[in-house]
Amino acid sequence: MRAARTSVVAAISALATITAVAGCAQKSDAKDSDAVQVTASDDACEVSKTSFPAGHVKLAVENKGSKVTEVYVYAPGDRIVTERENIGPGTSASISAEIKTGSYEIACKPGMKGHGIRQKVSATGKGAAAKRDPRLDKAVAAYRAYTQQQADETLPVAQKFADAVKKDDLEGAKKLYAPSRVGWERTEPVAESFGDIDPKVDVREDGLEKGQKWTGWHRLEKSLWQTKKITAADHDLADQLIKDLKDWQKRVGTADITPTGMANGAKELLDEVQTGKVTGEEERYSHTDLVDFEGNVEGAETSYKLLKPVASANDPELAKELDKQFAAVVKLLDKYREGEGFVSYDTVTESKRKELSDAVNALAEPLSRLAAAVVTK
Known part of the structure; x- marks a missing residue:
C-alpha cells in the first residue's frame, strides 16, 4: 500500500x-584464503575446517549437486546465525557473517527442504567485535x-x-x-x-x-x-x-x-x-x-x-x-x-x-x- x-x-x-x-x-579479518569452504551435493555437506577464529567469517559455498540448495549456520537450539538460499546446481556463493565464540552447525539443504545435512563446527577466540x-x-x-x-x-x-x-x-x-x-x-x-x-x-x-x-x-x-x-x-x-x-x-x-x-x-x-x-x-x-x-x-x-x-x-x-x-x-x-x-x-x-x-x-x-x-x- x-x-x-x-x-x-x-x-x-x-x-x-x-x-x-x-x-x-x-577491515574484515576474513581473508579469501581463510574462508571456510563448504561443498554441497545432493547427499553431502563437506566443510574444509571444523574450527575457525570467531569474528568475521567467510563461507565459500559451492553446490556440486543436481538440486538447488541452501546453506545455514545454526547456533544451539537451531537459532539461525546466517543463511543463503537459492544456490543453484553448479554455482557458488560467498557468505560473510559475524560469528561469536561457540559451537555451531553448518547445514546444507538439497532441494531447500528438511533438517539438512549438518556438520558440527566451532568458532574460537574472542573475535573482532571491538574493532x-x-x-x-x-x-x-x-x-x-x-x-x-x-x-x-x-x-x-x-x-x-x-x-x-x-x-x-x-x-x-x-x-x-x-x-x-x-x-x-x-x-x-x-x-x-x-x-x-x-x-x-x-x-x-x-x-x-x-x-x-x-x-x-x-x-x-x-x-x-x-x-x-x-x-x-x-x-x-x-x-x-x-x-x-x-x-x-x-x-x-x-x-x-x-x-x-x-x-x-x-x-x-x-x-x-x-x-x-x-x-x-x-x-x-x-x-x-x-x-x-x-x-x-x-x-x-x-x-x-x-x-x-x-x-x-x-x-x-x-x-x-x-x-x-x-x-x-x-x-x-x-x-x-x-x-x-x-x-x-x-x-x-x-x-x-x-x-x-x-x-x-x-x-x-x-x-x-x-x-x-x-x-x-
Missing part, C-alpha cells in the same frame, strides 16, 4: 540520521528499534484479523489477512532466527515436517479462500496465532543482530520474493503475494539504507548499483497497485511474472555483496 510505503521510507530517513556519525571503515565501525553500531541499534516497531505494530492488526475469524466474519477476515502480515514480512529473517516461531506462524502446507501440526496464517488463509468456511477449529487457530505473535513481539528485542546479519537478512528477503512471492506459492489461496513482495523489499531496503553510510564509503559503485536496482523494483511494483493495495496475483501473466523475477534477480546479485562491503575497506 502506498501509505504503508511512505511511512516506512520516513522511518528509514529518521533512523538513518542516527547513523551519521564519524568512524573509520572496519567495529561506530556507524555500524548505530545502524544495528536503529535496525533493532525498527524490528521492534514492526512487531509492535503488527499485533493490533493481527488481533483485528483474529477477532474477525472468531466472529465468523469471512469477508472481514479476508480484508485484514494481508495487512496483518506486513510487519512480519518486512523483518522475517529476524523472526526466523529464533528457529521455533516461524514454523508455527508462517509455514505453508507443503513445508510441514513429518508430524507437525499446521498452524498460523496460511492455515487460516486456506479456510478463508479455499474452504470458504470458518470453523470452531479456526477460532482456536486464530487464538494460537496471536499467542505465537506475542511471543515474537516479546523476543524480537533479544535477537542477535549484527551488520553482516542485517546485510545477509536483506538478501534473504529477496530470496523470499524469488522463491515464494514471484512464483505465487506463498499466498496460493488469497493471491495477495504482491503485498508480501512489497513488505520483503521494504525490509531489505531498510537494512541497506541503514548500512549505506559504511557500504558507500567502502564500495561506492555497489551503493550506486543498489540505489538503482531498488528504485527499479519499486517502480515496477507500482504498476500493480490497485486502490489501497495490489491486484490479485492470479491476474498477473507469466510474462509479467518473469519481468518481476528479472528485476528481483538484478537487485539480488549486488545485494549479495553488501555484507562484504560493510566489513572491508
Whole structure:
C-alpha cells in the first residue's frame, strides 16, 4: 500500500540520521584464503575446517549437486546465525557473517527442504567485535528499534484479523489477512532466527515436517479462500496465532543482530520474493503475494539504507548499483497497485511474472555483496 510505503521510507530517513556519525571503515579479518569452504551435493555437506577464529567469517559455498540448495549456520537450539538460499546446481556463493565464540552447525539443504545435512563446527577466540565501525553500531541499534516497531505494530492488526475469524466474519477476515502480515514480512529473517516461531506462524502446507501440526496464517488463509468456511477449529487457530505473535513481539528485542546479519537478512528477503512471492506459492489461496513482495523489499531496503553510510564509503559503485536496482523494483511494483493495495496475483501473466523475477534477480546479485562491503575497506 502506498501509505504503508511512505511511512516506512520516513522511518528509514529518521533512523538513518542516527547513523551519521564519524568512524573509520572496519577491515574484515576474513581473508579469501581463510574462508571456510563448504561443498554441497545432493547427499553431502563437506566443510574444509571444523574450527575457525570467531569474528568475521567467510563461507565459500559451492553446490556440486543436481538440486538447488541452501546453506545455514545454526547456533544451539537451531537459532539461525546466517543463511543463503537459492544456490543453484553448479554455482557458488560467498557468505560473510559475524560469528561469536561457540559451537555451531553448518547445514546444507538439497532441494531447500528438511533438517539438512549438518556438520558440527566451532568458532574460537574472542573475535573482532571491538574493532567495529561506530556507524555500524548505530545502524544495528536503529535496525533493532525498527524490528521492534514492526512487531509492535503488527499485533493490533493481527488481533483485528483474529477477532474477525472468531466472529465468523469471512469477508472481514479476508480484508485484514494481508495487512496483518506486513510487519512480519518486512523483518522475517529476524523472526526466523529464533528457529521455533516461524514454523508455527508462517509455514505453508507443503513445508510441514513429518508430524507437525499446521498452524498460523496460511492455515487460516486456506479456510478463508479455499474452504470458504470458518470453523470452531479456526477460532482456536486464530487464538494460537496471536499467542505465537506475542511471543515474537516479546523476543524480537533479544535477537542477535549484527551488520553482516542485517546485510545477509536483506538478501534473504529477496530470496523470499524469488522463491515464494514471484512464483505465487506463498499466498496460493488469497493471491495477495504482491503485498508480501512489497513488505520483503521494504525490509531489505531498510537494512541497506541503514548500512549505506559504511557500504558507500567502502564500495561506492555497489551503493550506486543498489540505489538503482531498488528504485527499479519499486517502480515496477507500482504498476500493480490497485486502490489501497495490489491486484490479485492470479491476474498477473507469466510474462509479467518473469519481468518481476528479472528485476528481483538484478537487485539480488549486488545485494549479495553488501555484507562484504560493510566489513572491508
